[in-house]
Amino acid sequence: MPDQTGLEALAQQLSEALSGSVLSTSHANGRAEIQIVPDQNVAVLAWLREQGYSFLASLHGVDYYPHEPRLGVIYELLDMKNVDRVSVKARVSTEQPSIPSVLALWPGADFPEREVYDMFGVRFDGHPDLRRILMPEDYEGHPQRRDFPVGGEPVLFTHNETDGYGADR
Amino acid sequence: MSAASEYRRREESITMSSEPVGMGETHELLTLNIGPHHPATHGVLRLIATLEGEVVRDIKPIIGYVHTGIEKTAEQKSYWKAIPVVERMDYLSYYFNAMAYCGAVETLLGIEVPPRAQYLRVIHLELNRIMSHLVWLGTSALDLGAMSMFWYCFRERETILDLFEMSSGQRMHTRYFQVGGVIEDIPAGFARNVQKFIDEMPSRADQYADLLEKNEILLSRLRDTCVLDEQTLLGWGVTGPLLRAAGNPWDLRKAAPYSSYDHFEFKVPVGTVGDNYDRFRVRHAELYESTKIIQQALDGLPEGPHIVEDRKVALPPRHELATSMESLIHHFKLVTEGFRVPEGECYYPIESPRGELGCFVRADGSAKPARVHMRDPSFVNLQATAPMVKDAYIADLIATLAMIDPVLGGVDR
Numbered sequence: 332m333p334d335q336t337g338l339e340a341l342a343q344q345l346s347e348a349l350s351g352s353v354l355s356t357s358h359a360n361g362r363a364e365i366q367i368v369p370d371q372n373v374a375v376l377a378w379l380r381e382q383g384y385s386f387l388a389s390l391h392g393v394d395y396y397p398h399e400p401r402l403g404v405i406y407e408l409l410d411m412k413n414v415d416r417v418s419v420k421a422r423v424s425t426e427q428p429s430i431p432s433v434l435a436l437w438p439g440a441d442f443p444e445r446e447v448y449d450m451f452g453v454r455f456d457g458h459p460d461l462r463r464i465l466m467p468e469d470y471e472g473h474p475q476r477r478d479f480p481v482g483g484e485p486v487l488f489t490h491n492e493t494d495g496y497g498a499d500r
Numbered sequence: 501m502s503a504a505s506e507y508r509r510r511e512e513s514i515t516m517s518s519e520p521v522g523m524g525e526t527h528e529l530l531t532l533n534i535g536p537h538h539p540a541t542h543g544v545l546r547l548i549a550t551l552e553g554e555v556v557r558d559i560k561p562i563i564g565y566v567h568t569g570i571e572k573t574a575e576q577k578s579y580w581k582a583i584p585v586v587e588r589m590d591y592l593s594y595y596f597n598a599m600a601y602c603g604a605v606e607t608l609l610g611i612e613v614p615p616r617a618q619y620l621r622v623i624h625l626e627l628n629r630i631m632s633h634l635v636w637l638g639t640s641a642l643d644l645g646a647m648s649m650f651w652y653c654f655r656e657r658e659t660i661l662d663l664f665e666m667s668s669g670q671r672m673h674t675r676y677f678q679v680g681g682v683i684e685d686i687p688a689g690f691a692r693n694v695q696k697f698i699d700e701m702p703s704r705a706d707q708y709a710d711l712l713e714k715n716e717i718l719l720s721r722l723r724d725t726c727v728l729d730e731q732t733l734l735g736w737g738v739t740g741p742l743l744r745a746a747g748n749p750w751d752l753r754k755a756a757p758y759s760s761y762d763h764f765e766f767k768v769p770v771g772t773v774g775d776n777y778d779r780f781r782v783r784h785a786e787l788y789e790s791t792k793i794i795q796q797a798l799d800g801l802p803e804g805p806h807i808v809e810d811r812k813v814a815l816p817p818r819h820e821l822a823t824s825m826e827s828l829i830h831h832f833k834l835v836t837e838g839f840r841v842p843e844g845e846c847y848y849p850i851e852s853p854r855g856e857l858g859c860f861v862r863a864d865g866s867a868k869p870a871r872v873h874m875r876d877p878s879f880v881n882l883q884a885t886a887p888m889v890k891d892a893y894i895a896d897l898i899a900t901l902a903m904i905d906p907v908l909g910g911v912d913r
Binding site: 359360361362364385386387388389391392393394405407411414416418437438439440441442443446450463464465466467474475477479481 | 563564567569571572573575576607608734735736737738748750755756844845846847849856858860862870871873875879880882883884912913
């Protein structure tokens with residue numbers, strides 16, 4: 332992880348290379364994070380990849396309910412040579428939950444992007460096969476959102492098979 | 501010429517070009533469904549394979565059959581009550597799941613784990629790594645037709661599970677790791693039993709090598725099959741033994757040591773070719789290295805507390821409850837509400853038997869995590885199956901899947 336000054340310098344260089352892409356930085360809990368404009372994620376990540384952060388360690392979603400914009404997509408980047416990590420966060424709203432796909436940079440973003448779509452409903456523009464990955468195909472809603480209730484998942488057993496799958500949903 | 505390439509030469513009539521020869525009257529692509537309940541898929545994994553004769557042209561993994569919403573469940577539980585559910589993700593490396601989660605929460609709380617707890621964690625993590633590799637070795641050899649390996653590997657695995665039972669009362673999903681340390685100190689006799697096990701383990705691993713490394717069938721099926729180079733693997737996000745088999749010595753225990761791993765001397769086995777044989781050899785060599793780490797941790801086990809003294813986080817010792825009102829209050833607060841974690845986000849990566857296991861935890865200031873996400877190595881590594889087995893035989897697909905070592909509990913979470 333770059334230190335506080337290292338992170339500021341990196342963010343400064345980034346905003347010089349791609350003006351208006353950086354929104355804020357934060358440095359806490361052993362984690363250096365750059366928050367960016369969602370539309371520019373491909374350019375930003377490609378730039379960071381050039382700087383050595385070439386390995387996409389993780390891609391996951393977060394719901395910041397009740398704060399707006401609610402949804403967050405987080406890219407954990409890793410520089411294996413210098414053993415350095417930096418996180419990139421893009422926030423999107425639930426009304427317009429879309430962000431460009433980074434599949435062109437890392438083919439390994441395939442499953443994680445599908446998982447974020449499945450769980451949070453973030454659409455990754457340009458992903459060729461954006462389907463649900465963990466939940467059933469006919470499932471309604473995006474269960475990892477904070478306002479999605481827990482419990483009450485109907486299960487088909489022999490005693491209720493006439494009710495039909497999901498009859499009381 | 502190795503036996504494997506000799507076999508390929510005899511099969512030269514089958515084109516290995518990436519272009520399918522087409523859908524004409526004589527050639528046709530066959531779509532074959534494998535799984536979800538197939539013993540060779542190592543779990544509830546479904547594969548849709550497109551075959552041209554015996555050659556795999558494309559493969560699509562379909563997952564989600566054992567999705568249990570653990571990440572969602574963890575959000576409904578207070579921090580320390582989420583440990584048991586998190587452990588159940590990757591059911592062969594429960595200590596690692598707990599370590600990643602506890603590590604993330606400890607970072608958010610700013611807790612320093614006592615040295616004795618760190619060493620005890622290392623002992624259990626490495627025992628777990630051996631156990632996970634033994635299950636992999638036994639089941640993989642079974643897929644390749646070597647049935648007896650399964651019994652030998654599970655014999656040693658039983659010994660490890662007995663050790664887990666001794667220290668925590670459980671054989672699997674032990675909930676031994678606690679935020680701030682470990683739940684209990686090791687009982688009398690545990691060190692002696694571990695010593696007995698690690699004295700025996702290297703010779704057992706030698707025996708596995710004797711059984712497998714001179715086995716013509718195994719060698720033919722592993723050597724030079726399904727090679728994938730380092731750069732492609734990195735693009736797919738692959739970590740762990742699969743990446744090390746391709747020659748990249750990336751190991752988080754060395755690169756970014758956590759839990760006192762920098763105190764121990766061990767080697768990182770790497771491969772040279774990146775074929776299935778290297779994947780097998782790297783994991784096999786890790787059995788010895790884990791044994792070495794356990795030996796050092798056991799010899800250098802520091803005295804001291806096994807969990808932080810901070811009563812706001814760790815349960816007070818049982819005997820204090822009878823005498824101290826303060827302890828009783830702390831106990832009550834912890835058991836009912838749990839501890840609160842200041843707002844923040846943390847990503848805590850560790851080296852699991854399958855690669856980088858990263859736990860992302862977002863705290864919103866309450867007693868329950870606002871988001872728990874596991875970057876499970878099986879989930880990411882599974883994507884590399886398709887590029888690995890493209891234009892290989894369907895028999896090699898089974899061998900490759902075994903060498904990838906996906907655990908579907910971790911894939912689906």
